[in-house]
Amino acid sequence: MQPTSLAFQAKATGALADANLQKALGGIKTGWQRGRILAAERLPEFEQLRDQARDIKNHALEHLDFYLEAFEARVLDAGGHVHWARDAAEARAIIQGICQDVNARTVTKSKSMIAEEIGLNDHLEAAGITPVETDLGEYIIQLRKEPPSHLVGPAVHLTKDQVADLFAETHHLPRTDDPAELVGQARTVLRQKYLAADVGITGANFLIAETGSAITVTNEGNAELTQGLPRVHVVIASLEKVIPSMEDAFTLLRVLARSATGQEFSTYTTVMTGPKRPDDHDGPEQFHVVLLDNGRTRMIGSKFQDMLRCIRCGACMNNCPVYLAAGGHAYGWVYVGPMGSVLTPQFVGIDQAHTLPNASTFCGRCEEVCPVRIPLPNLMRHWRDEQFKRQLVPATYRYGLNVWGFVAKRPALYRMATRIAMGLLGAVGKKRGKFASLPLAKGWTASRDLPAPQGGTFMQQWKQRQGTRH
Numbered sequence: 001m002q003p004t005s006l007a008f009q010a011k012a013t014g015a016l017a018d019a020n021l022q023k024a025l026g027g028i029k030t031g032w033q034r035g036r037i038l039a040a041e042r043l044p045e046f047e048q049l050r051d052q053a054r055d056i057k058n059h060a061l062e063h064l065d066f067y068l069e070a071f072e073a074r075v076l077d078a079g080g081h082v083h084w085a086r087d088a089a090e091a092r093a094i095i096q097g098i099c100q101d102v103n104a105r106t107v108t109k110s111k112s113m114i115a116e117e118i119g120l121n122d123h124l125e126a127a128g129i130t131p132v133e134t135d136l137g138e139y140i141i142q143l144r145k146e147p148p149s150h151l152v153g154p155a156v157h158l159t160k161d162q163v164a165d166l167f168a169e170t171h172h173l174p175r176t177d178d179p180a181e182l183v184g185q186a187r188t189v190l191r192q193k194y195l196a197a198d199v200g201i202t203g204a205n206f207l208i209a210e211t212g213s214a215i216t217v218t219n220e221g222n223a224e225l226t227q228g229l230p231r232v233h234v235v236i237a238s239l240e241k242v243i244p245s246m247e248d249a250f251t252l253l254r255v256l257a258r259s260a261t262g263q264e265f266s267t268y269t270t271v272m273t274g275p276k277r278p279d280d281h282d283g284p285e286q287f288h289v290v291l292l293d294n295g296r297t298r299m300i301g302s303k304f305q306d307m308l309r310c311i312r313c314g315a316c317m318n319n320c321p322v323y324l325a326a327g328g329h330a331y332g333w334v335y336v337g338p339m340g341s342v343l344t345p346q347f348v349g350i351d352q353a354h355t356l357p358n359a360s361t362f363c364g365r366c367e368e369v370c371p372v373r374i375p376l377p378n379l380m381r382h383w384r385d386e387q388f389k390r391q392l393v394p395a396t397y398r399y400g401l402n403v404w405g406f407v408a409k410r411p412a413l414y415r416m417a418t419r420i421a422m423g424l425l426g427a428v429g430k431k432r433g434k435f436a437s438l439p440l441a442k443g444w445t446a447s448r449d450l451p452a453p454q455g456g457t458f459m460q461q462w463k464q465r466q467g468t469r470h
């Protein structure tokens with residue numbers, strides 16, 4: 001997927017005027033956002049679990065080489081194969097090779113952000129192999145030829161009516177907006193695809209070093225049918241998904257579902273270890289794990305290492321005022337919301353994504369809700385520094401920031417400057433009580449008036465108020 005993150009501002013402006021999108025995004029607040037709050041309230045040890053989750057991921061990252069080698073050894077013991085991919089091109093070639101070795105024509109896929117990251121579907125199609133997305137949201141966006149707009153709900157940007165229109169057109173059935181019927185239609189189509197598929201490709205939420213297992217969580221059971229029915233199962237996962245033990249996985253799973261959707265646990269949690277054994281009733285004949293680096297080892301030991309703790313729950317975007325207004329597609333690449341604003345510059349280069357670390361109010365809500373306590377605002381701040389150093393923003397903006405920095409570091413000068421500015425603005429705007437437009441504040445006044453300040457600066461008013469209280 002070619003990044004279009006530099007167009008964030010234009011896309012966000014378009015998103016604000018899109019009534020369907022705004023309606024769809026509104027559901028996140030009452031759904032997942034509220035669900036997380038209630039789930040956290042129901043679990044007294046939730047905060048403690050978050051600390052444990054952070055520590056497990058930190059420990060795994062500090063000993064990543066050890067746990068990856070242990071994982072590989074266990075996969076081989078179980079009769080599986082491990083493939084190491086340095087970058088997206090290598091990962092695509094490996095998966096294409098596995099598919100071609102069994103003359104695959106159709107592959108089923110369950111939701112995988114790593115498959116999105118490496119552009120797997122387009123590559124397979126170009127090689128004459130048809131990929132079929134089996135997660136309902138992914139199925140919908142595959143029909144619309146769109147990228148996902150959310151980690152957990154790839155089609156969260158769509159309303160039920162839009163899906164009803166799409167299904168009527170695609171399935172050639174009378175239009176219905178009944179959710180159960182819509183799901184039933186998708187199920188009927190996908191059941192045939194599961195049976196026809198030669199290869200099933202899944203992602204992995206966690207890779208377990210002690211057993212060589214991959215774990216997936218879904219609410220639809222599609223990962224289970226994807227991995228269990230075809231002859232060959234391919235897991236595609238990035239290196240940082242490895243954790244030491246099954247016990248650690250269950251600690252992480254306890255915070256994952258609660259943070260993502262407010263569920264105590266996802267409906268299906270599946271542990272996959274090696275291919276089918278002689279006494280198994282079903283399962284794949286081949287089990288492959290493709291381990292993708294794609295720049296992650298560069299993050300180890302860097303100021304962005306904390307980002308590798310991410311367990312892709314989506315809570316940061318569910319609580320981000322910018323994401324909730326602009327939607328995921330405005331971010332212009334695979335990863336969206338606050339976590340995307342940190343990861344995208346890392347993967348596509350800051351010169352291609354320097355708009356994203358600025359797509360934040362720095363309210364800190366993303367860090368507050370992150371189950372593995374990733375300091376997202378701080379990481380975005382590192383990218384802003386980088387952007388400033390590389391002169392990726394217009395000269396006027398940089399000079400403006402320099403002047404601001406100079407004044408803000410000198411409290412006496414700052415107070416004098418704000419007193420003068422407030423006095424001037426108060427005097428000029430006194431008559432009308434507001435400004436409909438103002439130089440240097442056009443972004444603000446484009447959609448609302450700026451009230452003319454009355455009663456001095458914030459510091460003066462604060463002092464006054466303290467005085468009247470005593």
Ligand code: SF4
Pocket residue numbers: 151309310311312313314315316317339366369370371372373374
């Ligand atoms: S950064 Fe944190 S909150 Fe956001 S998706 Fe990752 S784990 Fe979840």
